[in-house]
Amino acid sequence: MSHASLADFLALLQDNNELVRVSALVDSSIEIAAITDRATKATPSGPALFFENVKNSTIPVVTNLLGSRRRICLCLGVSDLTEVCGEVERRLELAQPASWLDSLKLVPSRGSMGQFAPKLVKTAACQQVVRVGRDVNLWDLPVPRNWKGELDPVITSGQLAVVHPQTRKLHLFQSPLVVAGQSELGWYDEHPVQRDIIHAAISSGQNLPVSISLGGDPLLCVATGLPWVGDVRGFVGQLRGASLELVRCRTNEIEVPAGSEFILEGYIDAANSRTSRARTVARGNGSYVSRELPLIQLTAITHRANPVFPATVVGLPPSEESWITAARERIQLSMVKRLLPEVMDLHQPFSAAGRNILFVRIRKTVEFQARRILHSLWGLEELGQTKMIVIVDEDVDVQNEAAVWFTVGTNTCPSRDFLFSDGLARDDDYTPLTESLASRVGIDATRKSSRESERPWPETLQASDEMMARVTERWAEYGLAD
Known part of the structure; x- marks a missing residue:
């Protein structure tokens, strides 16, 4: 499923009654987030929200774009998330891994590699309006401030592109x-690879060019969070x-991406590489992280006319x-099954915060x-x-949390079956033994x-296949069809 622009996807959502247009005046400071948070926690999941009238801005805001099973499926071009793993393998025409290392990546076959490779164009809708130098003003954008502990607006859905100054490899994050000034952004560099790129540039005295895209095909939001995909843009082309x-x-x-709504261009100055004060960011585990961040000095903002x-x-x-995590999980299953063929399914429950x-x-x-398998998975x-x-x-459905925890309660002896290990701590995790462990x-x-x-292990209670087939056949006869 190909969506050339965000407008294309919004039109698809409109046609499928998955988009609500909010005409009432709303404030980008906390109010939009409060409305969206309530909608995402509705049962069933609330719609995508198009805020037409944002205080102090002429630019509308869209939230909860992929916040339901149906909208994620529309993004991926499938009827159900259970189809995603097979669709990934089919669309990429995956080659058999030549080595154990090849198993760590989703590698398209040679015949499909160039067919949907990214194409460079000379002009694009995302550059219909160009603001450079002193005309760059982040305060003109309706960047939401989501939570009371966040003192600054935060851009949350941008794909950040940067080239490693030594390897010259393009990385997407x-x-x-964080909006730190009229033309300054604080980059929450939570991943070791991000920090390595920034350190490599600063230690060599080089300014580090950075570009951020917002909008375009929503599949980019899903794929950018898959670090084991070597070429994210080529991967997206294959999928779409x-x-x-x-x-x-x-x-x-x-x-x-030429189909973006906004492009923010800038650099990290090797001589002035940190924000002037600690900046606070809310995270999906329900906590805040506050520290000084790498400072991106913007040189241009380009965007569509509307x-x-x-x-x-x-x-x-x-x-x-x-x-979004659920979609990435289904795609990730393709890679895990190639590395560990005995793995049949995996699932991160919503309560795991991804x-x-x-x-x-x-x-x-x-x-x-x-x-x-445990140690192999931790090694990824x-x-x-x-x-x-x-x-x-x-025989245990991992999509059924109750079934999994029932199995944990009945099948484990903690002293034998609980295996403890140490690993690298997440930057936004406040529970670790030490800062990094x-x-x-x-x-x-x-x-x-x-x-x-x-x-001896007891037999699991279950009816025979013959009896289950008989009951299914006679279900209406029992008066239970409704």
């Missing part, structure tokens, strides 16, 4: 960006079945982030297999900071063989 068009920025050499400002409200689950808990269903064939960059991983047998636990909730347990 989706990080909170159409090449992503790129345009070169006006004040640096970085190429950005732009829409997209915003994601970060908050306690369920939130829009919860559904990071803390992972349920994994396996086809167990040998004793202590769950332990090997994107799962290494998961606090708790639960491994269950193939966090504790993790793996739970083997699989049935145990005679070599794993001295006591």
